[in-house]
Amino acid sequence: MQTNTPVIALVGATATGKTRLAVGLAHALDGEVVNADSMQFYKGMDIGTAKAPLAERDGIVHHLLDIYDLSMEASVAEFQRLARDKIREIRSRAKTPILTGGSGLYVRAALDILEFPPTDDDLRERLTSQVNQFGVAHLAAELRAVDPDAARRLKDDRRIIRAVEVYRLTGRPFSSYMPRRQYDPDMTPVVQIGLRIDRARLHERIEQRVAAMVETGWVAEVEKLLAAGLADAPTASRAIGYRQMMGYLAGATTQQAAIDSTIVATRRFARRQETWFKADPRVHWIDAEDSDLKTQALEIIESS
Known part of the structure; x- marks a missing residue:
């Protein structure tokens, strides 16, 4: 039977210590x-994703790790189903679900009212063929007529095609499917806690993390994953760091250049994460380097 146990969502940029805090809160809140x-x-993408090894999980059960082979394409819609089912199941045992991660849209998919429009492969193929043959201008004009909001935001061909596909299938503007900052009633109550950190310190942490990745066998991990098909993986191959290290292993660059490029790409990603989460007024922010971090988080949870 489901209880009124809150979902605790820990958000923020990469390398701010979300995993460590999640483990501490899990011990405190069962x-x-x-x-x-x-x-x-x-599976197998461990070092380069900073996946917590078993020792760092400290006996706490972690869900939705290592659930896909490299050949699988990650889907926000599928994650929404998996995460919500898991949250319900954890609550049914009167335990506290702690959602942790820096993939902003995935966090929103788990917690917020968020619809996913249908797809039609045949229609998309026809639209793509039209764009390849005649250019995107005619589809862009159609989109401006039926969904001016989406037309202003979407600039690349693939997204314009998708927006037109959705309108033709549903009669609804693609923009009407955009997420709202409103929790799904089935997920409430929710407490979101964000970890913030000085930008210079965050950059230092990112550099330290990448250096530790190399020292603990990241290059060998990428070699093993390449043998398992990483280069052709639809989603996994796009992971920051893995792309850069694949370039090094292919002889296209030096190892140091791959490391430097990974650091730069991770910094950019961290800025996007900060922008995404700071725009959400529901997040309670605390200093990631505060010595009393767990106590502050528990106080926020107890007062919410």
């Missing part, structure tokens, strides 16, 4: 962790 980092779904 909780279990639900992963919301899209690249940690993949």
Whole structure:
């Protein structure tokens, strides 16, 4: 039977210490962790995704790690189903679900009212063929007529095709499917806690993390994954760091250049994460380097 146990969502940029705090809160609240980092779904992608090894999980059950082979394509809609089912199941045992990760859309999919429009492969193929033959201008004009909001935001061909596909299938503007900052009633109550950190310190942490990845066998991990088909993986191959290290292993760059590129790409990703989460007024922010971090988080949870 489901209880009124809150979902605790820990959000923020990469390398701010979300996993460590999640484990601490799980011990304090009789909780279990639900992963919301899209690249940690993949088996074998451990070092490069900073997936917590068993020792760091400290006996806490972690869900939705290592659920996909490399050949699988990650889907936000599928994650929504998996995460919500797991949250319900954890609550049914009177335990606290702790959703943890920096993939903003995945966190929103788990917690918020978020619809996913249907797809039609045949229609999309026809639209793509039209764009390849005649250019995207005619589809862009159609989109401006039926969904001016989406037309202003979407610039690349693939997204314009998708928006037109959705309108033709449903009669609804693609923009009407955009997420709202409103929790799904089935997930409430929810407490979101964000970890913030000084930008210079975050950059230092990112550099330290990448260096530790190399020291603990990241290159060998990528070699093993390449042998298992990483280069052709639809989602996993796009992971930050893995792309760069594949370039090094292919002889296209030096190892140091791959490391430097990974650091730069991770910094950019961290800025996007900060922008995404800071725009949500429901997040309670605390200093990631505060010595009393867990106590602060527990106070927020108890007062919410």
